[in-house]
Amino acid sequence: MTFRIALPKGRLLSQIAPLLEKAGWGLDDYNEKTRVYRLKSSTMSGLAAKMFQEKDIPIQVAVGNYDIGICGLDWFSEQMVKFPSSSIVKLRELGFGEGSVYAATTPGSFTGGTLSARGEVVRIAGEYPNLAEALALRLRLRRFAVYPLWGSAEAYPPENAEIVLLSRKDPKEIESLGLQLLGKIVESRACLIVNKESLRSKDLSPLLASLNSVIGDAASIEFFTSSLPGSITQVQADLPPADLSVVRLALPDGHQQTHVRRILDAAGINIDDYPSSTGNRRPNISLDGFFIKVIRPQDMPLQISNGNFDLAITGRDWLIDHHHQFPQSPVGELLDLKYGKVRIVAVVANEVPVNTSEELQKFRKKAGSPCRIAAEYVNIADNYARVNQLGACRIIPTWGATEAFIPEDADVLIENTETGSTLVKNNLKIIETLFESTACVIGNTRLRENRIQGERISAFVARLKQTMETMP
Amino acid sequence: MQIQRCKGCRDLTREEMLRFRSVETAFQDVSRCYGYYEVRTPTLEYLHLFTSAGTLTPGMLRRVYSFLDWDGWSGERVVLKPDATIPVVRLYTETMGSEASTARFSYVTNSFIFEETGIKPRERWQCGAELIGPGSALADAELVSFACDAVKKMGLNRLELKLSHAGLIRGILSSLGLSHAEQNDIFDRILDGNMTALDSLEAEKPQAVEALKLLLGTKGTSSGFLKNMRALFAAGIPEIQSSLEEFIATIDVVEAMGLNYEIDFTSGKGFEYYTGFIFRLFAEGVNVGGGGRYDRLVGMMSGKDVPAGGFALYIDRLAALINIDGLYIGVSQRVSMDIEPAVMKDATEAADLLRRAGCVVTFAAPGQPDEECGWKVTVRSGVPRFNVFNCGKRETSECESAIEAFATIGCG
Incomplete structure (x- = not known):
């Protein structure tokens, strides 16, 4: 067996x-x-x-x-x-x-009233969108929006979310992030x-x-019980009115930071503490009227479209994934930064007798089970299945190491690749290149209500463009 | 791989659709007589319509079909409507909310709620009515009478009403010091047979617990039962005074209408939705519908206090109960025509006459088995133009014109 x-x-x-x-x-x-x-x-x-x-x-x-x-x-x-x-x-x-998922917010910026009575939209951000939705329903929030995140949730309140869900070992870590603990969601x-x-x-x-026989006494047999808090009070935002001329710029965390820093340096834009050894998510920038936050590049298109940020630096792959989910989203590419070039490809195992997506469509018609497509880019994968009419499909969301899913756990991957060598090592072959992706500046494409902000954005993009033209 | 329908969803077959339309037609006929105008609300609504209404429990909201629309980048979700009344009230506030007018709306709609096993339906059909504006005992009586007449029009006669009052239940539970959410929870637990839920409260508030046990343990058959309750408890539990008076007034009207009813507070399960009078309607022993008063719903959406009540009849259950023998068109009234294209005009003339007389006429079915139709007509360009074959008697008649063919078959 x-x-x-x-x-x-x-x-x-x-x-x-x-x-x-x-x-x-x-x-x-x-x-x-x-x-x-x-x-x-x-x-x-x-x-x-x-x-x-x-x-x-x-x-x-x-x-x-x-x-x-x-x-x-x-x-x-x-x-x-x-x-x-x-x-x-x-x-x-x-x-x-040990550890728990906690609901947290910004201390001191909330006064009076209960969250459930709030008429405006309550924004809940975090890596646990389903727990966030359950929390909203449990609290009987009248209107809420859940922002699913790839990470860096602690950067969102108070400007970009009223509540965040964070996984930490100890509730004291929530306080050390400068946040106020609202309650434990689940261990x-x-x-x-x-x-x-x-x-x-x-x-x-x-x-x-x-x-x-080897599990210690501390282990217990328990069945799932939700420990969501029943109510949260005193969370009505009392933020100062936003200055509409300020440009809110999202910069990426992770490995992209050195590339971004190099371009900003070349453009003569000084930025303190980025990349940050202390995890600072609000570095200072030498440009007047700019406010910076450091978040995950995967989350940026959604954050631009919902108005939380005005500009961001991310990969075109995440912008296209976002547009497959929301075709009319008001976020677009403003400047190609030309680094971090990858191809987004459809991949199958070498043993599968197809070499193109068309052949895959014919091959899948004879299959007796749904086609399993694993991808970090779930919306690109979903679109790929639809435009290629692959019939019954299961999109399997992944959070990295997707190449290991074939053949046991997926039939097709939608994956990014720089040289293709990882795919070859894993006995995989590319059947279609969907598009090429590089880092880019993205922004809201709707007409700007504030003239000064519009001018600042145009000047920033023009400055980076000029820099790109002179960079080796 | 065989393509199947979605789990928890069902097709309506030919016979089931006959039943469905029969229920729907009876409901709409009665609806017109009561002065209710049919409305239709969209299948897709914003989730916040239902969360703002505050009338659906978190448990129910967790089972709605919600998702991000193609333009849902703001993070707000849309749903397949899980409830029919809330969208109708939204329609009222959008189109008539500024007028101080009475609205009588009826509807036939589906609603969607996830059901875990996939055996019970996840899509449910109901016909219902909402009376927005009046808040009297007469308004309650109008809704009860409408629901009963609609079910009678469907040919179901053994009707029984079970009546309850959400305000009365809530008044007692409120006197026990329970919050709104605790009230709903404890009431459902009691109705599930868990009386221990009351034990801890009994020592503190013996009179309220005694009233609750008496109400739940006794089935009243006249307003006298409620008057007895008033004599026993109204002074000690002032929270129930106004609800009792209101309920007594409604019961008196229902009684005067000659309707068969029972006062049964256990029928108020899931009462969270309602604020006052609640009824459940049974036909042939099956719960086929129910409704009541929800005076706070319009206010939740528009900020104006407008009383309202309504009911829903469950089409799936009614359709299974009704008799549809008279709805089938018999084989003797089914005519199959085999036509030469050159004489299509003559054939069409004969077919029109036959259809107007109530026959079913189909073209182009040569070789159809004789048992599936009463008559087979061949239309040719020669003489005779019509060859009419009586499948039952195995006799053939030759006819020169459409009228002659029609007269030979003589549908109806």
Whole structure:
């Protein structure tokens, strides 16, 4: 019998690995230094494990690609709160991976009134959009908007969100970010989850028994209960009126920072503390009338379209993904910055007898199951499936390492590639290049109501354009 | 791979559509007699319409089909409407809200709510009515009478009403010191048979708990029951005084109308929506509809206090109960024509006459089995023009004209 296991990379790995070793699972490559995704057991012949981003695991177990998974309760809850009939069951908590998802806001900027009585839209941002929506309904908010984020949620309040959901080990960390804790949403301890059908029909006892024998006393058997707060008071924004002439510029965090810094330096624009060693998300810039925040590039098109920012530097891939979700969105490319060039491609396994998307369409017509398309770019993937008329499809959202999904967990990938070498290493082939992407300046394309702000934006873009023309 | 319909969704077959239209037609006929104008609201609404109304529980809102529209970059969601009344009230506030006028609206609509097993329907059809403006016992009586007459028009006669009052339930629970949300929760738990929910409250507020137990444990058959409650509890629980008076007035009118009813407070489950009188309508022992008074809903949307009430009849349940024998067109009235194109004009003339007389006439079905139609007519350019075959008697008649063919078949 084959047992399929989904294991997380990241924060829980260092505690799960010794546990599995004690249980005798023989997954010798499951360690922080490993360079493989697929893990073989040296002790159990039928055991096959694969490493995922933690938030991918509930989805992978729910769709039946894996019998058993280990992830944080937060990601399990994020799945269950929106899709309560998901085919997963939480079996046990593992007694480690402490921390919680908290709701937070900005201290001191709120006075009186209850959130639920607020007539205006309450904006909730975070990496847990389903928990955010459940919180809004639980609080009986009259109007709310949920901003799903890839990260950096702490940067959003108070200007860009009233409430953020943040995962932290200790509530004191919320305060150290300069935020006020509103309540705990759900804990994020490690838990063992299992596919319902596997639990019903498959003998998983060798694995469950071996794991059970080594789980410490701190672990407990509990079933999912939401611990969302019942009400939140004293959260009515009392911000100073916004200066409409100020340009709100979003700069990327992560590896793009050095490129952006290089261009700004070349343009003679001074910026303090970017990249920041302390995680400062509000660096100062030498341009008058500019306000900077550092957020994830994936989140920028949405933040521009909903009016939270006026300008941003991101990849064209994320702009196009956004436009596939919202075709009339008022955000557009203002300047190509020409670095970070990648191709966005459709990919299949080398063994699949197709070389083009047209051939894929014909090939899929004969298939007996839905086409599984894995992608970080879920809207590009969705559009790809529609324009190529692939029939029944499942779009599987991923949060990195997508190339490892084929062939077990996906049939097609929509992926970015710089040289194609990672794809080749993973036995994959490109069947279509959808477009090329580089970094670009994006902005709101609607007519600007404030003349000074419009002039500042035009001057900024013109200055970068001139710089790009003279840069080597 | 076989393409299937969505889980929890259903097709309506030929017979089911006959039943559906029969229920709908009966409802609309009665609706016109009561002076209600038909309206239709969109399938797609903003989610905040339903969250702002404050009348749907968080549990229900978590099961709505909500998503970001193609222009939903602001993060606000749209929904497949989970409820029929709230959109109709929105329509009222948008189109008539500035006038101090009475509105009588009726509708036939579907609504959508996620149901976990996928066995029960996720799309439900209902016909309903909203009376916005009047807030008297007579208004309640008009709605009850309309609902009963519509169901009778569908040919269902064994009707029974179960009556309750949300204000009265809420008044007692409020006297126990419970919040709005706690009231809804504890009432549903009690109705699920969990009386221990009251134990902790009994020591503190014995009279209110006693009143609640008496109301839930007794089925009243006249307004006398409510008058007895008034004598026992009104002085000690002032929160129920006005609701009791209101309920007694409505019961007196319903009684005078000669309707068969029972006062049953357990029928008020899910009462959160309502503010006053609630009724559930049973036909042949099946709960086929219900409604009541929701005086706060218009105010929630427009800021103006306008009383309102309404009801919904569940089409799926009614359609399963009604008799549709008389709706089928029998085989003897079905005519199949085989036509030579050159004489299409003559054939069309004969077909028109037959259809006007109530026959079903189909073209171009050569080889149709005899048991599927009563008559087979061949129309040719020669003489005779019409060859009429009686499938039952196995007899053939030759006719020279459309009128002669029509007379031979003699539908109706």
